[in-house]
Amino acid sequence: MSQPHLQPLVASRPPIETSLFDFFKVGPGPSSSHTIGPMKAGYDFLERCRALPENTLAQAASLRVELLGSLSATGVGHGTNTAVLAGLLGSKPETCSPEVLPSLSRNPDARHEVSVGGKRLRVGLADIVFGPVLHDAPYSNTLRASLRDANDNALFEMEYYSVGGGFIQWKGWTPPERGKPVYPYGTMRELRAQLARTGLTLHELILENETAITGMSRPAIFEQLEDIMDAMYDSVRRGLAATGKLPGTLGVWRKAGGLLDRAKQLPFTVDRFLAKLNAYAFAVSEENASGGVIVTAPTCGAAGVMPALLYAMRNDMNIGGRALREGVLASAAVGYLAKHNAGIAGAEVGCQGEVGVAASMGAAMLTHARGNAVEVVENAAEIALEHHLGLTCDPVGGYVQIPCIERNAVGAVKAYNASLVATCEERQHHMVTLDAVIRAMGETGREMNSKYKETSEGGLAVSIVEC
Numbered sequence: 001m002s003q004p005h006l007q008p009l010v011a012s013r014p015p016i017e018t019s020l021f022d023f024f025k026v027g028p029g030p031s032s033s034h035t036i037g038p039m040k041a042g043y044d045f046l047e048r049c050r051a052l053p054e055n056t057l058a059q060a061a062s063l064r065v066e067l068l069g070s071l072s073a074t075g076v077g078h079g080t081n082t083a084v085l086a087g088l089l090g091s092k093p094e095t096c097s098p099e100v101l102p103s104l105s106r107n108p109d110a111r112h113e114v115s116v117g118g119k120r121l122r123v124g125l126a127d128i129v130f131g132p133v134l135h136d137a138p139y140s141n142t143l144r145a146s147l148r149d150a151n152d153n154a155l156f157e158m159e160y161y162s163v164g165g166g167f168i169q170w171k172g173w174t175p176p177e178r179g180k181p182v183y184p185y186g187t188m189r190e191l192r193a194q195l196a197r198t199g200l201t202l203h204e205l206i207l208e209n210e211t212a213i214t215g216m217s218r219p220a221i222f223e224q225l226e227d228i229m230d231a232m233y234d235s236v237r238r239g240l241a242a243t244g245k246l247p248g249t250l251g252v253w254r255k256a257g258g259l260l261d262r263a264k265q266l267p268f269t270v271d272r273f274l275a276k277l278n279a280y281a282f283a284v285s286e287e288n289a290s291g292g293v294i295v296t297a298p299t300c301g302a303a304g305v306m307p308a309l310l311y312a313m314r315n316d317m318n319i320g321g322r323a324l325r326e327g328v329l330a331s332a333a334v335g336y337l338a339k340h341n342a343g344i345a346g347a348e349v350g351c352q353g354e355v356g357v358a359a360s361m362g363a364a365m366l367t368h369a370r371g372n373a374v375e376v377v378e379n380a381a382e383i384a385l386e387h388h389l390g391l392t393c394d395p396v397g398g399y400v401q402i403p404c405i406e407r408n409a410v411g412a413v414k415a416y417n418a419s420l421v422a423t424c425e426e427r428q429h430h431m432v433t434l435d436a437v438i439r440a441m442g443e444t445g446r447e448m449n450s451k452y453k454e455t456s457e458g459g460l461a462v463s464i465v466e467c
């Protein structure tokens with residue numbers, strides 16, 4: 001419902017202009033920053049090379065990409081080199097078949113032909129090199145891509161940054177021109193003020209802003225959002241049906257199907273529900289770990305939390321389709337606030353920004369879908385994030401498996417419990433705001449030693465090897 005007679009409040013800092021479909025992206029796992037972002041960068045570089053003048057392309061002999069920082073430290077386990085190669089060969093995350101990445105990694109010595117303008121170049125995994133972990137670029141997840149001549153001189157170069165959630169930027173990047181939100185906000189406090197002023201519900205305000213930012217009609221937004229939700233349900237179903245070991249050297253077995261079978265036999269209703277929620281989160285996270293197609297919510301590593309809750313809300317709690325959609329819209333507000341004011345990448349703020357934010361979004365989704373006031377939704381989101389503060393990112397062997405898969409299940413249950421606490425407490429007695437906990441997450445993340453930010457150089461990644 002539009003409120004054209006009201007003058008929107010002006011946000012105190014640049015307002016959030018993220019679109020739902022920037023945020024929830026369908027693509028291959030296992031990592032939004034280490035797989036989806038790098039694949040996008042590879043594809044972007046290919047397109048830019050194709051647009052170069054003919055006399056430059058006439059000298060082109062090879063393509064090369066250097067991975068730096070966390071992309072170098074954990075790139076093998078995350079399949080970053082394979083993702084970049086797929087992008088250079090013309091694959092885009094949203095349309096690439098689930099078979100592309102596994103088939104490239106099964107043939108590590110293969111060289112593939114790609115047409116760049118009138119030129120046909122050959123490129124393979126050997127052209128994607130792992131550079132220094134410590135570097136001077138402004139963002140940890142950095143890639144340097146170059147088109148080179150026969151003497152190995154660079155003809156054209158780009159420096160890309162994979163900034164989390166599958167978003168990429170590059171040296172000299174400026175935000176794209178797009179519509180401005182009709183109800184601008186940059187913090188939860190400002191969002192609350194907009195809701196109070198306009199009388200809109202949280203999901204209505206997110207929809208109004210989405211229309212203004214993207215120019216999409218409401219039916220088009222609903223259709224695309226349903227596609228995103230269907231992709232989430234599909235990832236649960238595929239993960240529950242799959243068996244065997246996950247890729248990589250850790251030898252981790254898929255557990256989701258077995259967890260669900262045993263969950264159904266548990267005698268107590270509450271145990272059955274929570275055990276099923278665990279199974280759903282395992283299912284998506286195992287799909288993600290195997291390079292399967294998932295939805296970033298907010299990232300690939302944390303992709304299990306939201307779909308697990310959504311699937312349980314639909315199938316076990318009998319929440320209707322409209323309420324589910326409205327819950328997802330409410331969850332987006334929480335994700336936007338976290339991204340805007342702190343960060344959502346493990347390499348930037350640790351796992352508090354991935355599974356912590358996913359749990360916060362999931363708590364908001366469930367609480368909003370059950371018809372609670374925005375203050376209760378905020379409290380639920382706050383509780384879920386508060387109890388992930390300080391959580392480090394230390395994937396064992398660089399694979400998004402241990403601790404990531406179990407962590408998604410624990411995060412989903414924590415989100416469910418945060419919603420219970422928020423809906424059962426006296427809301428006026430709640431002490432901590434969502435803005436405060438997001439600020440705390442940002443500060444904690446900035447001060448966190450880089451060992452604990454997706455480099456696999458500290459924490460569980462080291463102790464599991466040493467014990």
Ligand code: SF4
Nearest residue numbers: 301346351354393404
């Ligand atoms: S530990 Fe958390 S942040 Fe790190 S890769 Fe795993 S899920 Fe992502």
